[in-house]
Amino acid sequence: MTARLHLVDQRTEAMPAILDVAALSKQFSTNGINPVVVLQDIRFSARRGEMICFLGRSGCGKSTLLKILAGFIPPSSGSVQLNGRPVGRPGPDRCVVFQEDALFPWLTVKENIAFGLKGRKLSRREREREVDRFVSLVGLDGFADYLPQAISGGMKQRVSLARVLILQPEVLLMDEPFAALDAQTREEMQNLLLDLWKEFSHTVLFVTHDVNEAVLLADRIILMEKAPGRIREDITIKLPRPRKKDSAPFFNQCRVMMAKINQV
Amino acid sequence: MNPFPSNAGWVNRISPWFLPVVFFLTWFAVSETGMVPTYLLPHPKDILAAASTYIFSEAGQGPYAGRFFKDLVASSLRVVSGFGLAASAGIPLGLLSGRIAAVNRMVGMTINALRAVPGISWLPLAMVWFGIGLKTTVFLVALAAFFPIYLNAEAGARQVSPILLQAGAMMGVHRLRGTFAILIPAAMPQIITGLRLGMGISWAYLVLGELTGVPDGLGALIMDARMLGRIDVIIVGILMIALIGRMCDLGLNQLLRLSFKSARRMP
Numbered sequence: 001m002t003a004r005l006h007l008v009d010q011r012t013e014a015m016p017a018i019l020d021v022a023a024l025s026k027q028f029s030t031n032g033i034n035p036v037v038v039l040q041d042i043r044f045s046a047r048r049g050e051m052i053c054f055l056g057r058s059g060c061g062k063s064t065l066l067k068i069l070a071g072f073i074p075p076s077s078g079s080v081q082l083n084g085r086p087v088g089r090p091g092p093d094r095c096v097v098f099q100e101d102a103l104f105p106w107l108t109v110k111e112n113i114a115f116g117l118k119g120r121k122l123s124r125r126e127r128e129r130e131v132d133r134f135v136s137l138v139g140l141d142g143f144a145d146y147l148p149q150a151i152s153g154g155m156k157q158r159v160s161l162a163r164v165l166i167l168q169p170e171v172l173l174m175d176e177p178f179a180a181l182d183a184q185t186r187e188e189m190q191n192l193l194l195d196l197w198k199e200f201s202h203t204v205l206f207v208t209h210d211v212n213e214a215v216l217l218a219d220r221i222i223l224m225e226k227a228p229g230r231i232r233e234d235i236t237i238k239l240p241r242p243r244k245k246d247s248a249p250f251f252n253q254c255r256v257m258m259a260k261i262n263q264v
Numbered sequence: 265m266n267p268f269p270s271n272a273g274w275v276n277r278i279s280p281w282f283l284p285v286v287f288f289l290t291w292f293a294v295s296e297t298g299m300v301p302t303y304l305l306p307h308p309k310d311i312l313a314a315a316s317t318y319i320f321s322e323a324g325q326g327p328y329a330g331r332f333f334k335d336l337v338a339s340s341l342r343v344v345s346g347f348g349l350a351a352s353a354g355i356p357l358g359l360l361s362g363r364i365a366a367v368n369r370m371v372g373m374t375i376n377a378l379r380a381v382p383g384i385s386w387l388p389l390a391m392v393w394f395g396i397g398l399k400t401t402v403f404l405v406a407l408a409a410f411f412p413i414y415l416n417a418e419a420g421a422r423q424v425s426p427i428l429l430q431a432g433a434m435m436g437v438h439r440l441r442g443t444f445a446i447l448i449p450a451a452m453p454q455i456i457t458g459l460r461l462g463m464g465i466s467w468a469y470l471v472l473g474e475l476t477g478v479p480d481g482l483g484a485l486i487m488d489a490r491m492l493g494r495i496d497v498i499i500v501g502i503l504m505i506a507l508i509g510r511m512c513d514l515g516l517n518q519l520l521r522l523s524f525k526s527a528r529r530m531p
Binding site for chain 2: 029069070071072089090091092094096098100102103104105106107115118119147163164167
């Protein structure tokens with residue numbers, strides 16, 4: 001297990017950048033006179049298969065950054081390139097898992113997961129097999145025919161994960177996806193995400209304000225400060241995986257991060 | 265939640281009939297005592313006799329005998345045509361206006377100004393334009409049913425959570441497919457409310473349209489009976505419209521539930 005993880009680490013080191021963000025800034029102006037600078041001169045790149053956490057207090061623009069990367073809102077200046085091409089409107093190469101419930105309430109768990117596959121060239125049987133596989137992968141066997149209103153918040157986020165992973169996105173954008181869940185469910189979901197990441201090794205950009213969560217998940221933590229939203233520090237987390245939340249190195253790393261975030 | 269779980273099903277089944285039965289019994293009692301003269305309110309059994317003649321007797325055996333099916337067909341055709349026109353204009357325009365600010369700015373003021381005009385004001389104009397009969401009635405029904413259908417579709421489209429549309433967009437579902445796969449299902453509860461209101465209003469304006477002297481239809485029946493002082497036939501007409509209107513409402517609901525997943529699974 002450790003050998004394989006080691007390999008993954010080496011591979012990500014060697015991988016070229018998949019996502020490049022350069023000199024990105026965003027300002028909102030309500031009246032045109034006093035624009036609010038939400039993001040200023042954001043630059044970073046992500047390698048294929050990397051898990052990057054954006055850590056910062058509320059108001060530092062981390063969610064806005066994710067919305068720009070997803071294509072929901074345009075940047076004021078700067079560029080976002082995926083595989084060397086500038087990104088435009090939202091698309092299945094950059095899928096989002098939202099914090100709030102964004103499932104279609106009139107579709108069952110299975111139908112929600114199948115939603116994005118509808119336009120693809122797949123036979124009905126292939127599609128059904130694929131959907132069943134992802135229902136299992138996120139641990140929802142037996143719940144495939146439930147409507148969203150009948151399942152818990154944690155299960156809804158499992159569906160949200162499955163419906164985007166099935167589309168094989170280049171980059172997975174996660175906007176505090178587990179913040180609304182209780183502590184135990186959050187931990188389950190973090191482990192599920194790590195398991196799926198090990199299996200698919202997609203690139204993940206994960207926004208959070210939870211230091212523990214960031215240290216548990218991230219290859220790199222990008223620490224953000226607010227007013228204006230800027231990158232303060234880009235920290236590589238070298239803890240070996242699987243990480244144990246009750247181990248001394250993990251605890252120390254969290255303390256270091258906590259100290260850094262308190263200076264912001 | 266339910267305090268009487270054991271007989272809840274039974275109570276739920278008969279409770280819609282409680283008011284009609286009380287109403288009918290009161291009517292019956294009042295008529296038996298002779299408190300109200302029969303030229304104002306005939307006895308229920310006279311109404312029943314009039315209804316039976318109207319529905320089952322052979323045509324030509326007496327006034328109003330056997331006219332029911334001809335009237336029913338004529339009225340239904342007018343309602344369905346008018347309602348269909350209203351729905352096929354009101355839903356698309358409402359959805360567009362609810363989602364696209366430019367469309368809303370362009371049509372909103374005009375539609376809301378026209379909405380302020382009582383339907384009956386159009387009657388003289390409609391008679392001049394379309395003459396007496398099918399076209400005038402269909403015009404009035406369509407005009408009246410349009411507004412609730414349009415307004416509810418607009419409100420429904422406007423209230424669709426933007427996050428659902430964003431979720432669709434990031435999964436590669438844009439514009440036209442998004443309209444059918446996300447916008448319409450998400451706005452379905454309001455669309456259905458609009459259609460049901462529109463259907464109700466259609467029957468109201470049907471009678472208005474048929475008051476103009478058309479030879480057949482349930483509204484014509486009522487108007488004709490008024491001229492001849494046949495209170496029993498007027499009441500038969502009213503009861504028929506209540507019955508058929510309710511059946512149309514149920515039928516519309518069933519049809520929508522059959523056709524749309526989102527209507528079946530409405531919370």
